[in-house]
Amino acid sequence: MRYNLTRRAIVKTLAAAGLAVGLSVPAVAQEKTLRLSHHISPGHLVDVASHQFADLVAEYTDGAIKVDVFPSGQIAGLRQGAEAVQLGTVDFVWSDMGTLGNWKPEYGFVSLPFLFADDDHFEAFFGGEGGAELAAAVQDNLGIEALGFGNAGFRVVATRDTAVHGPADMEALRIRVPEIPVYVGAFKSVNTNPTPMAWGEVYTALQTGVIDAVENPAEGLVNGAMQEVTGHLSKTFHIMTDVNLFANGALMASLSEEHRDAVRRASAIAVAEFNAKTRANAQKNWDILAETMETVDNPDRAAFQKAMAPVWDEFLGRAGDAGQAWIDKVSAASK
Numbered sequence: 001m002r003y004n005l006t007r008r009a010i011v012k013t014l015a016a017a018g019l020a021v022g023l024s025v026p027a028v029a030q031e032k033t034l035r036l037s038h039h040i041s042p043g044h045l046v047d048v049a050s051h052q053f054a055d056l057v058a059e060y061t062d063g064a065i066k067v068d069v070f071p072s073g074q075i076a077g078l079r080q081g082a083e084a085v086q087l088g089t090v091d092f093v094w095s096d097m098g099t100l101g102n103w104k105p106e107y108g109f110v111s112l113p114f115l116f117a118d119d120d121h122f123e124a125f126f127g128g129e130g131g132a133e134l135a136a137a138v139q140d141n142l143g144i145e146a147l148g149f150g151n152a153g154f155r156v157v158a159t160r161d162t163a164v165h166g167p168a169d170m171e172a173l174r175i176r177v178p179e180i181p182v183y184v185g186a187f188k189s190v191n192t193n194p195t196p197m198a199w200g201e202v203y204t205a206l207q208t209g210v211i212d213a214v215e216n217p218a219e220g221l222v223n224g225a226m227q228e229v230t231g232h233l234s235k236t237f238h239i240m241t242d243v244n245l246f247a248n249g250a251l252m253a254s255l256s257e258e259h260r261d262a263v264r265r266a267s268a269i270a271v272a273e274f275n276a277k278t279r280a281n282a283q284k285n286w287d288i289l290a291e292t293m294e295t296v297d298n299p300d301r302a303a304f305q306k307a308m309a310p311v312w313d314e315f316l317g318r319a320g321d322a323g324q325a326w327i328d329k330v331s332a333a334s335k
Contacts, residue, residue: 033066034251036092037075037084039199044223045281046094046152046243047071049274053092053245056266061259067092077198079179086142088248094150096242097134098180104141106322107134108315111182113308114301115330116240119279122151125333126242133329143249147264148271152241153217153278156286157234158226158293160212164234166300167191167307175213176202181318185311186238187215190304203229217241218285219278227289234296235286238304245271 036054040046047069054067076084081093082100101108109115116122125131126149135146157164157175164170167190177183179196187194195211199220205211206229214226215238221227245267252260289295316323 031064031066033068034091035070035075036067036094037070037073037081037090038094039073039076039078039081040071040094040220041223042071045219045274045277046150048277049150049245049270050094052273053266053270056269057263060262060266065255065259065262073198073200077200082246085144085246085248088250090248091251092147092245092247094243094245096178096180096244098178098182098242100138100142100144101181101319102179105181105315106319106326107138108180108182108319109323109326109330110242111180111239112315112327113182113186113238113311114305115327117334119151121330121334122240122242123275125330126151128333130326130329130333134326138246139249145247145249145252147245147247147267150243150245150271150274151278152243153219153282154237155215155217155239155241156221157213157215157236157238158221158230158289159232159234160206160209160230161232162212163232163294163296164236164299165296166303170213173212174210175215176205176211177215182311182315183239185314186308189308189310199224202226206230215239217278217282218289219281222285222288227292231293232296233286233289233293234299236299236304237301238308 036050038046038050050069050071054069057065057067075081075090078095079099079102081090082095084090085093085095096110097107098111101111131149138144138146159173162169162173171191172193174193174195175187176197177187177194184194184196197205197211202211202214203224203226206214206226214221214230247263252263255263
């Protein structure tokens with residue numbers, strides 16, 4: 001008898017034979033590709049940390065997980081990125097607690113003016129019980145895993161034409177701020193016209209006079225080449241900037257225990273090095289700006305703190321007792 005076997009029939013026959021004698025065909029490992037989004041330009045320490053994180057994840061998982069990095073808001077801006085990591089449309093994102101405050105108002109506490117005294121105060125809170133409790137709360141309330149809390153530095157003010165010695169010098173200036181209620185309130189309190197705007201639009205807006213000023217850590221200003229379109233710089237140090245590496249909680253739960261551990265180890269190293277480099281480069285970045293800008297090294301910070309004090313009351317009006325509880329934890333960390 002003659003048999004005409006098709007290729008499919010041959011494969012099925014061989015597979016059946018293999019099973020019959022207890023053989024198995026080894027599965028081909030498939031690489032999982034995940035996406036990391038941030039809104040900052042390449043070259044910024046956030047971008048450097050992102051690529052370090054991606055490299056370490058690949059190393060620790062023996063190439064089983066690949067992380068693609070998308071800078072400059074290619075996928076999403078600051079607020080949109082925070083939304084996307086909640087929804088799972090991106091896997092990792094760098095964002096801040098103030099942005100998460102758009103959904104849970106109490107998380108805006110981190111951005112309150114003059115809340116943190118210095119970098120050591122930041123590390124005492126985020127590296128201690130406060131940071132652990134905050135990470136647990138974000139996981140429970142928003143389904144986001146905080147892989148690491150980053151300190152991007154204290155913010156300064158750059159203006160096109162006006163030297164800023166105190167709050168009165170900022171009256172009526174149009175200043176770019178992030179889309180965060182605390183920031184908007186802070187600059188309304190000093191009688192400016194705060195203008196939420198995507199970071200990628202700021203250079204042109206300053207160049208063309210659409211806005212008069214921008215506030216950011218010195219590194220952000222250098223990375224955005226803002227010294228090319230502004231002439232004055234003031235070391236106000238009005239808000240400490242957190243920038244945190246967040247992961248979609250459902251994604252993390254879906255990974256094997258081994259791969260979850262790899263991601264967490266990679267993030268711990270990348271964020272720790274980010275924080276160390278931020279502190280080490282703070283004066284260097286200020287000096288780069290000072291090469292071409294008129295600087296005010298000692299503005300009247302007490303006057304700024306007094307002028308911005310009503311923002312705390314506005315925040316507590318939104319966040320209530322939950323917001324006050326976080327403020328108390330930050331205060332306790334400074335002792």
